[in-house]
Amino acid sequence: MKLYDCKTAPSPRRVRIFAAEKGIELDKVEVNLSAGEQFGDAYRAINPDCVVPALELDDGTILSEVVAICHYLEETYPEPTLFGRSPRERATALEWNAKVEQQGLVHIRDAFRNHAKGLQGHALTGPTGFEQIPELVERGCVGANAFFERLDTQLAQSDYVAGAEYSIADITALVFVDFAAWVKLSVPEDLKNLKRWHSTISTRPSARA
Amino acid sequence: MKLYDCKTAPSPRRVRIFAAEKGIELDKVEVNLSAGEQFGDAYRAINPDCVVPALELDDGTILSEVVAICHYLEETYPEPTLFGRSPRERATALEWNAKVEQQGLVHIRDAFRNHAKGLQGHALTGPTGFEQIPELVERGCVGANAFFERLDTQLAQSDYVAGAEYSIADITALVFVDFAAWVKLSVPEDLKNLKRWHSTISTRPSARA
Secondary structure (H helix, E strand, O other): EEEOOOOHHHHHHHHHHHHHHHOOOEEEEEEEHHHHHHHHHHHHHHHOOOOEEEEEEEOOOOOOOOOHHHHHHHOOOOOOOOOOHHHHHHHHHHHHHHHHHHHHHHHHHHHHHHHOOOOEEOOOOOOOOOOOOHHHHHHHHHHHHHHHHHHHHOOOOOOOOOOOOOOOOHHHHHHHHHHHHOOEEEEEEEOOHHHHHHHHHOHHHHHHH | OOEOOOOOHHHHHHHHHHHHHOOOEEEEEOHHHHHOOHHHHHHHHOOOOOOOOEEEEOOOOEEEOOHHHHHHHHHHHHOOOOOOOHHHHHHHHHHHHHHHHHHHHHEEEEEEEEHHHHHOOEEOOOEEEEEEEEHHHHHHHHHHHHHHHHHHHHHHHOOOEEHHHHHHHHHHHHHHHHHHHHHHHOOOOOOOHHHHHHHHHHHOHHHHH
C-alpha cells in the first residue's frame, strides 16, 4: 500500500492519525499541493479527483475518500478498533464522522478556500475550476461556530465524540478544530466539554502524525 | 425501528430504496417538511439536526446520516449485500457513495436551496439559519454537470457505480440524477453510459420506494 500524502493538509492528516493509532507504517509519497502537482498529468492518472489523500492498494485500486480509506484499514488491521465493536457502535462512529465532515470541516474549508489569494479559481478541490464566493467566508465561520456548540453538547454526554471509546469521529473532529485555526477560529472558552476533549486528544502521540 | 421520513425529499428516499432492496419493512413516521415540522420542539427533541431521515433504533439511538443508517441496516440484514463482499469492495462502495454525496448531491442541494423562495433563510438544512447566496445556484449547476461526466466515465468501466455489483453507491447516484431534475438539469444525451445505467436502475422496483 502507498499513501499519496501532503504533510501540511488537513484531509491526509486524518489518515495519518488513523494509521498511527493502529501502528500501521504506510509507504508515503508527498504531493506538492502548493506547486499544483495534484493537477499534473502524472497525479491525475493516479487520482482523477486531483486530491490527497489517496491510498493505492496492492492490486492498484485507488481510494481517495477518507472514510473509505479508514474503513479499509479498519478491516485489514482490526485492532485497536476505531469504528466501534457492534453494528450500533459502527453506525454511530460513521454518523459522527459524517456530521463532523459536513457540519464542521466543510465550513472551515469554505472559509479558507474562498479567502486565500493562492486559491483563486479553486474554491473547491478537484479538477473543475470554481471561483471564490466571498459570502462563503462569513457563512463558513458562522457554521463552524455553531458546530463547536453542537460538539460541546455531545461531549457533555460522553468522553469521546461517538461515545465511550475513541473512534474515527474523534480524529475527524480533532482535524476540524485544528483546521479552524487556519481561519483564526478557536473554541470559545465557555465550551468546557469541547475544550477538555481537545486538550486530552491532542496529547495522544498520533496527534503529531 | 422507526424511520422519520418525508415522501417527497431526496435524502430519505435513499434509505427507502436501500430498505426496499433488502425487503425490510420499516415503521415510518412522516415529517411535514413544508410545514416546518422538523424545526418544532417535538422533532428537535428526536433529532437536534432537524433533518430527515432519522432512524430510531429499538434502544432509542437516533441515526440521521444516510451512510450510518444504511451501514446499520447492512449489518443487521446482510442479504442482499449492498456494501460489497470484501474489505476492498466495501471501501469502494463507501468511496463512491461519498463521491456522489460530495461532488453530486451537494451541488444540486445548493442549486435548489439557494433559489427556492420557500427556503429563504434556510440555504442549508439544520437549525442554524443561513441566507441564500445566489452565486451558488450557478456553481451548483456547473458542479453537477461536471459530475455527470465523471459518473459517465466510471460507468464506461463497470456496470454499476462501484463496480460489477449493485450497491449503496448506485442508490445515492440514482437519487442524485433524479434530484437534478428539480433544478431542470438532466443527463446530456452524449453521456451514453450514464443514460444506460439510469434507465436500467430506474426499472428496479426499489426505485419507486
